[in-house]
Amino acid sequence: MLIDWIHWLSSERREDLLLVLAPILLLDAVRYSVGALGVWLVDFAQLLYKTVFHPRQREVEYQHCPTVCVIIAGLNEADTLPYTLESLHGTYPRMEIIVVDDGSDDGMASIARDFAQRIPQMTVLRKPRRGGKSSALNFALPFTQAEILVCVDGDSHVSSTGIWEIVQPFADPSVGAVSATVLARNPFAKLITWLQALEYLRNIFVGRMFASRMGILGIISGAFGAYRRSAIQRLHGWDVGPGEDGDLTLRMRKSGYRIVFAPYAQCLTNLPQNWWTLIKQRRRWEWAVVTFECRKHIDLINPRNPNFRLSNFALLLDRWMYNVILMYAFWGYAVWLLLLQPRAQLGYVLLLNYVVYVALDMLQLLLILYYSTNRLRDLAIGLATPLMPLYHVLLKFVSLIAVTEEIFTRRSFRDNFVPIHVRESTWHW
Amino acid sequence: MPCYINSENAVLWFVQAIALGAQDHLVVDAFSPADLVRRIFFAIERKKWETRRIDLWAAQPHWLTQHTDLVATESAAIHPAEIDRDHRQPDVAAAGTSGQAKQVLLVEDDHAFLNLVRDELEHDHQGGFDITHVDCLAAAVDWLEQHRCDCILLDISLPDSDWYNTLAKVRPRAGTAPVIALTWHDNILEAIEGIRQGAQDYLVKSQLSNRVLSQAVHMGLARRDRLLDLLKPQPADDDAGGPRIDYTEKRQHARYCLTKPLYTIPILPGGAPDLDHRSEGTSLDLSAGGIGFEIGEKFQLPTKKFVIGVESDDGKIHFTTVEIRRATPTARGMELGARFEEDADSLFCEENLLPQLNTESGGFRTPLSDEIMAQWAQLGVLQPTLVDRIYACPQCQGLPTFRTGCRACGSIHTTCSQLIHHFACAHVGFVVDFEQPGEMVCPKCRLRSLVVGADFEYVNGPHRCLSCDWSDTELEQVGQCLRCSYRFPAHQAAEQELIGYYVNRLDPLALIGAS
Ligand SMILES: [Zn+2]
Ligand SMILES: [Zn+2]
Numbered sequence: 001m002l003i004d005w006i007h008w009l010s011s012e013r014r015e016d017l018l019l020v021l022a023p024i025l026l027l028d029a030v031r032y033s034v035g036a037l038g039v040w041l042v043d044f045a046q047l048l049y050k051t052v053f054h055p056r057q058r059e060v061e062y063q064h065c066p067t068v069c070v071i072i073a074g075l076n077e078a079d080t081l082p083y084t085l086e087s088l089h090g091t092y093p094r095m096e097i098i099v100v101d102d103g104s105d106d107g108m109a110s111i112a113r114d115f116a117q118r119i120p121q122m123t124v125l126r127k128p129r130r131g132g133k134s135s136a137l138n139f140a141l142p143f144t145q146a147e148i149l150v151c152v153d154g155d156s157h158v159s160s161t162g163i164w165e166i167v168q169p170f171a172d173p174s175v176g177a178v179s180a181t182v183l184a185r186n187p188f189a190k191l192i193t194w195l196q197a198l199e200y201l202r203n204i205f206v207g208r209m210f211a212s213r214m215g216i217l218g219i220i221s222g223a224f225g226a227y228r229r230s231a232i233q234r235l236h237g238w239d240v241g242p243g244e245d246g247d248l249t250l251r252m253r254k255s256g257y258r259i260v261f262a263p264y265a266q267c268l269t270n271l272p273q274n275w276w277t278l279i280k281q282r283r284r285w286e287w288a289v290v291t292f293e294c295r296k297h298i299d300l301i302n303p304r305n306p307n308f309r310l311s312n313f314a315l316l317l318d319r320w321m322y323n324v325i326l327m328y329a330f331w332g333y334a335v336w337l338l339l340l341q342p343r344a345q346l347g348y349v350l351l352l353n354y355v356v357y358v359a360l361d362m363l364q365l366l367l368i369l370y371y372s373t374n375r376l377r378d379l380a381i382g383l384a385t386p387l388m389p390l391y392h393v394l395l396k397f398v399s400l401i402a403v404t405e406e407i408f409t410r411r412s413f414r415d416n417f418v419p420i421h422v423r424e425s426t427w428h429w
Numbered sequence: 430m431p432c433y434i435n436s437e438n439a440v441l442w443f444v445q446a447i448a449l450g451a452q453d454h455l456v457v458d459a460f461s462p463a464d465l466v467r468r469i470f471f472a473i474e475r476k477k478w479e480t481r482r483i484d485l486w487a488a489q490p491h492w493l494t495q496h497t498d499l500v501a502t503e504s505a506a507i508h509p510a511e512i513d514r515d516h517r518q519p520d521v522a523a524a525g526t527s528g529q530a531k532q533v534l535l536v537e538d539d540h541a542f543l544n545l546v547r548d549e550l551e552h553d554h555q556g557g558f559d560i561t562h563v564d565c566l567a568a569a570v571d572w573l574e575q576h577r578c579d580c581i582l583l584d585i586s587l588p589d590s591d592w593y594n595t596l597a598k599v600r601p602r603a604g605t606a607p608v609i610a611l612t613w614h615d616n617i618l619e620a621i622e623g624i625r626q627g628a629q630d631y632l633v634k635s636q637l638s639n640r641v642l643s644q645a646v647h648m649g650l651a652r653r654d655r656l657l658d659l660l661k662p663q664p665a666d667d668d669a670g671g672p673r674i675d676y677t678e679k680r681q682h683a684r685y686c687l688t689k690p691l692y693t694i695p696i697l698p699g700g701a702p703d704l705d706h707r708s709e710g711t712s713l714d715l716s717a718g719g720i721g722f723e724i725g726e727k728f729q730l731p732t733k734k735f736v737i738g739v740e741s742d743d744g745k746i747h748f749t750t751v752e753i754r755r756a757t758p759t760a761r762g763m764e765l766g767a768r769f770e771e772d773a774d775s776l777f778c779e780e781n782l783l784p785q786l787n788t789e790s791g792g793f794r795t796p797l798s799d800e801i802m803a804q805w806a807q808l809g810v811l812q813p814t815l816v817d818r819i820y821a822c823p824q825c826q827g828l829p830t831f832r833t834g835c836r837a838c839g840s841i842h843t844t845c846s847q848l849i850h851h852f853a854c855a856h857v858g859f860v861v862d863f864e865q866p867g868e869m870v871c872p873k874c875r876l877r878s879l880v881v882g883a884d885f886e887y888v889n890g891p892h893r894c895l896s897c898d899w900s901d902t903e904l905e906q907v908g909q910c911l912r913c914s915y916r917f918p919a920h921q922a923a924e925q926e927l928i929g930y931y932v933n934r935l936d937p938l939a940l941i942g943a944s
């Protein structure tokens with residue numbers, strides 16, 4: 001079998017092989033592996049340059065120390081909130097905390113109030129009824145004067161230097177928001193979290209590094225991200241979700257701010273532990289791409305718009321290419337492969353794709369390990385690499401369904417992520 | 430107790446009216462309003478005294494059975510004390526019959542007044558008064574020991590006694606004879622007290638005119654006769670269908686006697702039990718109004734109040750308080766005659782058993798001290814029971830008031846900013862930023878004419894204290910002590926249990942039914 005496959009490989013023409021490998025090369029290879037490789041080459045070159053020409057120069061860490069307000073907006077997160085607060089407490093000198101309870105019925109506010117007795121500079125806000133995450137975040141805005149707002153999810157665990165790392169890029173006044181690394185808190189709990197942990201390492205930790213260098217970073221995780229308060233106030237805060245983080249990022253970019261990535265501002269978050277939750281989460285992400293990138297912020301590609309910037313145009317193109325066009329292309333190719341390719345060669349083709357994909361992921365894993373702060377853990381997570389192709393195919397399928405239903409039915413406006421009274425009165429893009 | 434008011438001033442009328450049940454008889458143009466008030470008070474006190482007499486009589490079955498013959502001749506002396514002391518006159522049986530001259534004892538040291546009285550009584554046209562005169566208390570007592578008497582005119586300010594003592598000495602020896610007190614002092618309180626002690630009437634010497642004295646004597650005798658009528662038992666061969674009056678029934682009840690032991694506890698002044706003298710007694714007789722019982726030791730009663738307990742059918746001992754009316758030493762101990770007290774007068778009235786709010790101390794407690802209540806509870810008379818649970822001041826146990834306020838300092842001065850959440854754009858901002866002339870406008874998305882509920886909702890910011898720098902989502906319940914003014918968070922309030930007591934009350938009627 002294996003020998004047959006090698007025979008088949010050597011008998012095929014190079015153009016044919018490229019055609020066969022097209023989905024991998026187009027979908028993920030360039031975006032992550034090659035991108036990461038490029039980043040590494042640049043960093044390595046800089047390292048060499050520094051080592052050769054400025055051998056004794058040492059970077060002074062954490063020069064920038066603005067006032068920070070951490071906003072924790074959540075719904076029914078009474079169980080995990082104490083750990084989040086515990087992880088934040090005492091990690092940064094000029095920090096206040098605002099906990100917004102979006103109408104929880106599990107006593108989240110009272111747990112936060114208990115905590116507020118011990119921590120000065122902590123405010124608890126409670127909304128009488130649920131109004132969606134955007135309104136909960138906006139609720140905190142009138143009650144702080146801090147320069148930097150850091151949004152943390154109620155079930156996330158911020159690393160001890162997380163706040164320091166995330167505020168450093170704000171030393172540059174053109175930076176409006178900083179994206180941070182979100183990693184799995186429970187990577188080995190189940191296979192599903194293991195796979196997600198590796199995906200997060202690849203897409204967020206290294207993937208965003210590349211996007212940030214390219215100037216096309218357009219996403220800030222809701223679990224951990226920082227914003228300049230003056231920028232947020234100019235934009236009047238978050239709009240109705242789902243996908244309010246991405247929406248705010250795009251609006252910031254639209255008004256001229258830069259978004260950068262702080263890879264070592266890390267936060268551990270609880271990943272979904274069953275497939276249905278994961279699928280629901282991914283559907284929301286895909287809906288947001290259609291709602292915001294393809295509808296609400298379509299004016300970013302208009303060259304006659306006074307705010308037109310090439311990086312924003314590139315960002316939007318990148319999104320369309322990978323999340324919509326190439327996703328459909330992938331499934332078109334799959335159909336072509338199944339229906340039109342000779343049945344005998346189908347196995348060979350799949351095997352070839354698999355091998356190449358895993359090889360590229362291995363390369364990427366090496367790069368992850370190069371940048372990693374916890375190499376042993378990341379190596380263990382990387383052991384799931386051989387399963388990743390299957391996982392990605394599954395997610396591609398979720399993506400196919402989500403994008404299609406959002407394009408044709410505006411599914412996101414029937415989503416329970418936002419309470420119905422808000423959904424009914426907001427705009428349907 | 431009706432008073433008849435007539436326009437004719439004739440002794441005959443007086444006597445008839447009294448015999449028919451009137452307490453007093455006034456002549457329209459011969460009395461002043463002050464006199465009326467005085468007479469009314471007299472009538473009330475006199476009636477009370479008569480009622481007590483009847484009750485005591487009913488509680489004395491021994492005496493009744495022993496002296497039925499005397500009662501039948503309408504002339505039994507009815508005061509129990511005098512019977513027990515054996516001070517009755519030998520010829521009492523002949524007393525009170527009409528036609529015979531009435532013996533009047535005049536106790537008087539003022540000879541001028543003596544003649545005036547003699548004059549009036551001897552010239553009374555109803556006639557028939559045989560007046561004996563003595564001039565000091567000792568002589569009066571001596572005479573009463575040896576003679577029967579129908580009426581006593583008693584000057585209560587005698588050289589050898591004060592007024593109260595005079596009455597106290599004479600009254601028990603007077604038997605059924607009315608005692609009419611004479612005095613120079615027109616003092617209404619003294620007069621009422623005299624009536625209360627058993628005097629029939631109370632005359633001021635300076636106001637004696639127009640046959641007042643003889644009227645008083647006649648009315649006194651008429652009242653005496655009426656009372657004896659009431660006490661007279663119904664003849665056995667009476668009409669079969671005729672209704673029997675209460676007193677016969679009372680007499681039957683009075684014969685009941687309890688076989689069960691009687692637990693008796695004297696009450697000390699102040700309400701504590703006399704632990705040294707509690708004992709098991711034997712009941713001698715029982716009626717709805719009172720009980721006679723014997724206890725096995727002799728001692729000076731600390732007060733007139735006793736607690737007695739009897740085991741009922743339910744196996745529990747039921748208690749009641751009684752007032753001792755008579756205590757007679759016997760060979761074995763003491764024989765006591767007592768009256769059941771009303772619940773409201775009793776030591777175990779509701780106010781004494783339940784914790785009461787004391788506005789001065791600002792707390793709840795029973796009127797008697799806890800120590801006394803504990804003693805009663807230890808004896809098993811009172812059962813402690815949880816009445817209520819209250820929150821009290823953690824410092825002094827006083828009563829607090831509660832309100833919301835600052836959690837840190839308890840201040841009432843807090844503010845709370847109001848915000849608006851616009852649903853469509855998720856904007857949350859202060860109300861003033863939304864307010865435009867005549868409508869609500871969202872400062873973020875510029876939507877106009879917003880409607881509360883449909884387009885936006887109000888949300889409250891955190892409460893801020895103006896007295897300190899505290900801020901929180903919710904106000905705290907703050908207590909403030911009414912006694913010591915201490916301020917504290919409500920959850921620190923001391924929870925206090927109010928302990929009251931209950932007593933298994935003895936129902937005399939049920940007891941009679943059971944015995
Ligand atoms: Zn609005
Ligand atoms: Zn205060």
Ligand SMILES: [Zn+2]
Pocket residue numbers: 822823824825826827910911912913914915
């Ligand atoms: Zn107090």
